[in-house]
Amino acid sequence: MPELPEVETVRRGLEAVAVGRTITSVEVFGPRTVRRHAGGPADFVARLRGRRVEAAARRGKYLWLSLDDGAALLAHLGMSGQFLAVAAGTPDPPHLRARFRFAGAGPELRFVDQRTFGGLALAEAGEGVPAAVAHIALDPLDPAFDRGAVFDRLRRRRTGIKRALLDQSLVSGVGNIYADEALWRARLHYARGADTLRRAEAERLFDAVDDVFAAALRAGGTSFDSLYVAVNGESGWFERSLEVYGREGEPCSRCGASIRREPFMNRSSYRCPRCQRTPRDPRW
DNA sequence: TCCGGCACCTGTACGC
DNA sequence: TGCGTACAGGTGCCGG
Structure with missing residues (x-):
């Protein structure tokens, strides 16, 4: 069950695997995973294509990839969400919800979620954190935690x-x-x-x-x-x-x-x- | 505004 | 063997 240490472990993994790379294509399997994205699956896919990932950040159990157009790819793992970096062509696992491919060599990124409590959305970047995460308090690992x-x-x-x-x-x-x-x-x-x-x-x-x-x-x-x-x-x-x-x-x-x-x-x-x-x- | 209850969801374990 | 039920639980919504 992903709590802060698990989400931070995933964030570090995303930092190593995705930052600096440009997204060439996105596939979303079913609408539920992007239910928090106001524009729906088609808009989600279209807006991510061609975007370069600048950073991987986290607050509490939310994590996001900052993009070069100022938006953020926001993710919550829910109960069972996983980001997996695997070589293209690896057989799709059960419960595959989204796939991200990048320019050049290197693995593709998959979002797998059995219980579907997790979700992905594109969010406008706010002051330090996307606006959609503004209601989440600082976590105890944050240097500003008071x-x-x-x-x-x-x-x-x-x-x-x-x-x-x-x-x-x-x-x-x-x-x-x-x-x-x-x-x-x-x-x-x-x-x-x-x-x-x-x-x-x-x-x-x-x-x-x-x-x-x-x-x-x-x-x-x-x-x-x-x-x-x-x-x-x-x-x-x-x-x-x-x-x-x-x-x-x-x-x-x-x-x-x-x-x-x-x-x-x-x-x-x-x-x-x-x-x-x-x-x-x-x-x- | 604050608080508590509940729906959402699927695989597994267990009892009958 | 097969069926029904309980359980796991993070988040957001709704009613009091």
């Missing part, structure tokens, strides 16, 4: 801390997996009221998010199956380092208590019942 400002906004939220962490307009890049991992590291229950968080606890949580992102990035991301791979097709290895996510019934590495899985926001939360005790009053 812990104090985020803490102030957290304290005004009347909701649980995990729900707030997953809100990309507050902090970007955190998804269900790394939220659980960071909360475990910070010894916080997911339902703890965001407005009750003390500054020291927030610092602990920010440190935990930083640590888990940095470790995952070093490992090239988390892979549970073939749904997340880097641009070169390789899987990440961070799954081996997960402490709670997907480990229901296994002992907590800190205290030995059995990890629990609990329903949360129509998905699951994993936590240690001893290290992350249920708040007696969720509002604390």
